[in-house]
Amino acid sequence: MNPRLVALLLTSLALQGCAFAPGQHMTPDDVTTVKPDEPRAQLVEVTPKSLQQQQQRATADAKALPQALLDYKTPEYVIGAGDTLLVTVFEHPELTAPGSQDQLDANTREVLNDGTLYFPYVGRIRASGRTVSEVREQLRMGLAPQYTEVKVDVKVLRYNSQRILLSGSFKVPGPQPITNIPLSLVQAVSVAGVDLTDANLAGLTLRRDGRDYLIDIDSLNRKDSQLSRIFLKDGDYLHLNSNSRNKIYVLGEVRNPQVISFGTTRLTLLEALGNSGGLSPDSADGDAVYVIRGAENFAEATSTVYHLNARKPTAYLLAGQFELKAQDVVFVGPADITRWSRFISQLLGSASVVQTGAAFRN
DSSP states (O other): OOOHHHHHHHHHHHHGGGSOOOOOOOOOHHHHHHTTOOEEEEEEEHHHHHHHHHHHHHHHHHOOHHHHHHHHOOOBBOOOOTTTTEEEEEOOTOOOSSSSHHHHTTTTEEEESSSSSEEEETTEOOOOOOHHHHHHHHHHHHHTTTTOOOEEEEEEEEEOOEEEEEESSSSSOEEEEESSOOBHHHHHHHHBBBTTTTTTEEEEEEEEEEEEEEGGGGGGGSSSOOOOOOOOOOOOOEEEEGGGGGGEEEEEBBBBEEEEOOOOOOHHHHHHHHHTTOOOTTEEEEEEEEEEEEOOOOTTTTEEEEEETTSSHHHHHHTOOBBBOOOOOEEEEHHHHHHHHHHHHHHHHHHHHHHHHHHHHH
């Protein structure tokens, strides 16, 4: 091959090198100019104003608990099958055995599966579906023909008829009883304990009456949280999802590209970059820091690409306030000189092949 032709070819390729240098890179035009068959995306500059809007949306989402959950008020406890009642008839030891634990157990009455219980001189009465005060009055009236001015007290000794169930990333999953003391969501989660190494705190599902409600328990630490207003009822099911899908992908010109798993709702762009070793000082373009947030339905919805100019030190203040979401992709593009260097490396490799082929021919 003619050496002049080879030189001319290499020169021509070199002049175009910046345009098609190898390696991934992104520009604002890549976002705003989209082909019809590509996912749609909008470019948003990370500025103090856009951060304020993001934080306002996050605060609104944290407050936006389903009204049906907030409106639920715990009613007076209703006795059910399986509950054990302690019945005391004052001043009548033949009906109430005072003293030891064994004697105390003798005063208990378990509500049977058919909802009834038996008491001397009264017979079998229905207790299921009634409150403690209603059962007390029923026993008093049943004893009235035998005892004048009888005084009766009824308490639930063991609560077995109503419960909630917890599963997933709890330290102690399983049932918890509903008692005469209202059980709040916060209390139930606290009793079960959260496995912080595995739990997705933003992924608690409460299933009630056939409906699923997604609750962010990490928002409990935020100002004006309303989680403490949610109370549970019989049959509620709580499932705390794993953080296995709570991942951030950090790619491009960082020292340690990686996948970051997190269990809370708050992971900032600065933390993600810091966990990845920061921008590569030799190859990264500080003006090419992007957060790619895909839409759930690419065909109908528009994805968002956030752009941060990290060449200014103050940009890291913005990065420290920018909250990432699960499945976000953080991409740091290469500097022009890096793409040029990679292009030259490949070009020289191609040139050596050409020269070897020419020498072989000669």
